[in-house]
Amino acid sequence: xxxxxxxxxxxxxxxxxxxxxxxxxxxxxxxxxxxxxxxxxxxxxxxxxxxxxxxxxxxxxxxxxxxxxxxxxxxxxxxxxxxxxxxxxxxxxxxxxxxxxxxxxxxxxxxxxxxxxxxxxxxxxxxxxxxxxxxxxxxxxxxxxxxxxxxxxxxxxxxxxxxxxxxxxxxxxxxxxxxxxxxxxxxxxxxxxxxxxxxxxxxxxxxxxxxxxxxxxxxxxxxxxxxxxxxxxxxxxxxxxxxxxxxxxxxxxxxxxxxxxxxxxxxxxxxxxxxxxxxxxxxxxxxxxxxxxxxxxxxxxxxxxxxxxxxxxxxxxxxxxxxxxxxxxxxxxxxxxxxxxxxxxxxxxxxxxxxxxxxxxxxxxxxxxxxxxxxxxxxxxxxxxxxxxxxxxxxxx
Amino acid sequence: xxxxxxxxxxxxxxxxxxxxxxxxxxxxxxxxxxxxxxxxxxxxxxxxxxxxxxxxxxxxxxxxxxxxxxxxxxxxxxxxxxxxxxxxxxxxxxxxxxxxxxxxxxxxxxxxxxxxxxxxxxxxxxxxxxxxxxxxxxxxx
Numbered sequence: 065x066x067x068x069x070x071x072x073x074x075x076x077x078x079x080x081x082x083x084x085x086x087x088x089x090x091x092x093x094x095x096x097x098x099x100x101x102x103x104x105x106x107x108x109x110x111x112x113x114x115x116x117x118x119x120x121x122x123x124x125x126x127x128x129x130x131x132x133x134x135x136x137x138x139x140x141x142x143x144x145x146x147x148x149x150x151x152x153x154x155x156x157x158x159x160x161x162x163x164x165x166x167x168x169x170x171x172x173x174x175x176x177x178x179x180x181x182x183x184x185x186x187x188x189x190x191x192x193x194x195x196x197x198x199x200x201x202x203x204x205x206x207x208x209x210x211x212x213x214x215x216x217x218x219x220x221x222x223x224x225x226x227x228x229x230x231x232x233x234x235x236x237x238x239x240x241x242x243x244x245x246x247x248x249x250x251x252x253x254x255x256x257x258x259x260x261x262x263x264x265x266x267x268x269x270x271x272x273x274x275x276x277x278x279x280x281x282x283x284x285x286x287x288x289x290x291x292x293x294x295x296x297x298x299x300x301x302x303x304x305x306x307x308x309x310x311x312x313x314x315x316x317x318x319x320x321x322x323x324x325x326x327x328x329x330x331x332x333x334x335x336x337x338x339x340x341x342x343x344x345x346x347x348x349x350x351x352x353x354x355x356x357x358x359x360x361x362x363x364x365x366x367x368x369x370x371x372x373x374x375x376x377x378x379x380x381x382x383x384x385x386x387x388x389x390x391x392x393x394x395x396x397x398x399x400x401x402x403x404x405x406x407x408x409x410x411x412x413x414x415x416x417x418x419x420x421x422x423x424x425x426x427x428x429x430x431x432x433x434x435x436x437x438x439x440x441x442x443x444x445x446x447x448x449x450x451x452x453x454x455x456x457x458x459x460x461x
Numbered sequence: 462x463x464x465x466x467x468x469x470x471x472x473x474x475x476x477x478x479x480x481x482x483x484x485x486x487x488x489x490x491x492x493x494x495x496x497x498x499x500x501x502x503x504x505x506x507x508x509x510x511x512x513x514x515x516x517x518x519x520x521x522x523x524x525x526x527x528x529x530x531x532x533x534x535x536x537x538x539x540x541x542x543x544x545x546x547x548x549x550x551x552x553x554x555x556x557x558x559x560x561x562x563x564x565x566x567x568x569x570x571x572x573x574x575x576x577x578x579x580x581x582x583x584x585x586x587x588x589x590x591x592x593x594x595x596x597x598x599x600x601x602x
Contacts, residue, residue, distance in 0.1 A: 196480035200507040201565045202472050203596050205537065205545035206553045213535035214555060221533070221580045274553075275536040275575070322504055322561040326533055448533075448555075449565070 067342050067459060070162040071169075072300040072307030073154075075105030075293030076418045078400075079174070082250035082286035082407060086179040091121040091132055093174030093289035098133060101291035106304035107168060112293075114139035114166035116153035118411060120175055120289075129172075139166045145317070146444025147355055150292070150413035151454025154440075155313030157294040167296045171417075174289035175409035178254065197319075197450065209282055209358070210274035211448035216360035217276055219327045223375035227276055229382055230359040231267035233397065234280050234404055236386035237356055238262045241401025243388075244429040250406055254284055267359075281359035283403035283412075290414045292421075308424045312342030312457030319450040327375075330453035331368035331441060338455035339370065344437065346370035349457075351423045351438035352386075352395035353416035356402040357447075365441055369455070371395070388430035395439070399423060399430040413442035417456065424460040436460045469543035476593050483522065484508045488595040491588050493527060495562045496520040506562035527586030528559040529599055536574045550574050556584065556599050570600040577601070 077100035079093050088096075102108060115137040119125040126142040139160050143152045150171055157169035219225045241247035242261050251259045262280060270279040300307035314337035318330035339345055346369050354362045354369070363377045371394060372380035385393035398404075400419040403412045420438035422428045438458045445451035476485050484507075487494040496505040500518025512518040534554035540546050552568040568584060571577035584599035 194475060194478055196478055196507055196509065199474045199478045199481045200484075203474060204553050204565045204567050205471070205540060205542060205548065205551065206565060207537055207540055207542075209539075210535040210537045210553045214533040214553070217535055218533035218580065272536075272538050274538060277535075320555070320563055322506065322563060323557075324563070326555070 067309070067311035068162070069297060069309045069311065071158040071294050071296060072309045073292055073417065073421045073458070074295045074300050074303040074305065074307055075101040075107060076421050077101040077104060077291045078246070078407065078415060078418050079289040080246050082288050083178055083253040084176060084287045086176065088176070090174035090176055090289065094121055094172035094291070095133060097174065097289050097291035098170055098172050101293045104305065105293045105295070106302070107293060109133065109135060111168045112170045113137050114157060114160055114169040116141045116143070116157060116169060116171045118142070118144045118149035118153070118173070120173055120411065139169070145452035145454070147357070147411040148413045148442030148444035148452045148454035149411060150417055151440060151442040151456045152315055154292070154294060154310055154417055154456050155315060155454065158310045158313060161294065161296045167299050169294040171292040171294070171414060172289070173291070173411060173414040175411065176287045177285050177410045178287045201449065207274060208446065209277055211446045212358040212360055213274040213277040214448045215326050215364060219360060219363065220276060222327055223378065225363065225378035227268045227278070228264050229378035230281060230363055231264040232381040232384065232386065233356065233359040233362045234267045235262045235264060236384065237398045237402040237404045240388060240399045240430045241405030244401045244406060247401035247406035250284070250286060254286060277358055277360065283357050283408040284405070286407055286409050288407050288409040290418055292414060292417050305425055306461040308421045309459045309461070310456060311459045312338040312340070312344070314338035314455040316453045317451065318453070326448060327364060329364050329368050329443065329447060330451055331365045331455065334453040334455040335369045335441070338457050342457040342459070344457060346439065349395045349437050349439045350391065350432050350435040351399065351420055352397050353420045353438060353440040354397065355412055355416065355441060355443040356398055356404050357408070357412070357443065361443055361447055362397065364447065365443065369439060369441060388432055391432050396430065396432045399428050399432070411444070413444070413454065416440035416442055420458050424458055471544050471596065473591060474594065480510060481508050485594045488588065488597065491595060493525040493558070493586055493597055494522050495525055495560060497523050504561040506564070523560065525558045525560045525562065525586070529556045529584050529586060531568060531578065531580055531582045531584060532557045532563060533580055534568060534578055536578070552578050554578070554599070564597065567598050568601065569598045
């Protein structure tokens with residue numbers, strides 16, 4: 065392999081409970097996940113010299129999180145770009161380790177969005193904060209779902225994409241969720257009705273939340289969290305599990321512009337940088353962990369990542385090619401069950417890294433035989449307005 | 462729209478936000494203001510104090526005609542917001558003004574929001590009047 069292998073994921077943990085009933089805090093979820101991920105790597109707290117934190121445990125996290133963990137890190141990065149923060153953190157950890165500034169990086173996430181009863185998808189947005197963009201947008205009653213729905217509506221208009229095609233993403237993800245006991249437990253704990261594999265008819269006949277997005281095209285709102293440990297090659301060689309190398313990274317943001325194309329996301333900017341660094345193309349990926357806040361998020365990003373041309377995503381996904389048991393057709397999508405059917409506490413990006421790592425270790429509940437390469441693509445903010453993209457290319461040892 | 466005091470209202474912008482306060486002040490004269498650079502001609506929206514196209518220009522305020530079209534939209538069927546929950550189904554849309562600016566707003570005055578709104582539809586600016594500012598909404602032509 066010609067890629068630079070200067071940092072690897074060596075430890076992972078996904079907090080298993082999706083409904084903590086208000087009895088565990090986000091910070092506690094972060095610390096518990098960190099300890100389990102360090103154990104997974106065969107490392108200890110004292111090995112950590114770099115902290116990456118999106119502020120989910122409270123304000124001024126760069127100051128407070130090290131104390132909470134009891135660490136004395138010499139690299140502190142608090143990049144907060146919403147759900148893709150963890151892809152940014154992985155990129156920065158790789159950069160910092162390659163520069164010799166750190167040897168063991170710790171990324172953590174904790175959220176009690178479900179227990180707090182946040183109406184993330186259909187709640188009040190705005191209330192007129194003081195950011196000028198928000199001060200222009202907040203009067204219209206846009207919900208988060210309708211923000212993404214406006215991308216879907218335009219995608220349908222420009223390319224002829226159908227609800228049935230978008231439903232392919234939901235049913236592939238649910239298939240994978242049904243194979244993942246933690247995802248099934250999550251759906252039970254969050255009181256999903258009718259927990260089973262779904263059909264295209266199930267999706268398009270489910271309740272419309274914001275046209276053209278149906279209920280089964282929208283992610284769940286869970287509690288949860290996780291941790292990822294990233295280490296230098298020297299450390300990685302002595303860890304318990306085989307390293308999963310970070311071989312390409314890309315970052316970008318996008319926002320409304322005059323005459324802008326809402327059907328193209330920031331991934332169109334971040335992905336070529338990441339794939340270019342890795343010397344690979346989307347077609348070579350065995351696994352696609354793509355932030356499935358909604359069906360349209362994945363459709364847009366499959367195109368922007370280069371799995372197919374812009375506008376051809378609808379035809380491309382048709383026929384179940386995203387399933388884990390169809391590896392010759394391209395990548396398996398969100399093999400843990402995704403945000404749609406397994407875990408979405410608000411900022412799902414860390415789980416993309418975790419499940420991609422499981423796949424490249426051979427540990428997934430929907431394992432793709434011989435999976436060697438994965439892309440983890442996170443999206444933060446709101447796809448239909450301003451959003452962030454973080455693309456990470458991972459390679460097995 | 463007549464409003465009793467206790468009834469939930471549309472969330473209204475802050476009138477003192479420093480980048481956008483001139484936009485909102487002009488709404489009371491039923492003027493939709495946007496900015497254009499006197500140096501590089503870049504149209505800037507949402508309002509700001511600096512040109513995003515060049516470092517040397519000054520932004521001049523212009524007034525839009527109110528002619529616009531629907532760039533994309535969604536019909537909101539479910540909202541927990543105390544005002545909007547009673548409005549469902551209602552139309553949220555990105556609206557392209559003839560002069561360029563794209564604004565998030567509502568398409569109003571349609572009998573059947575599920576069938577009477579479409580991408581590319583021509584719409585006209587209309588003002589919803591409030592005490593401190595007016596809200597720009599759009600109605601099909």
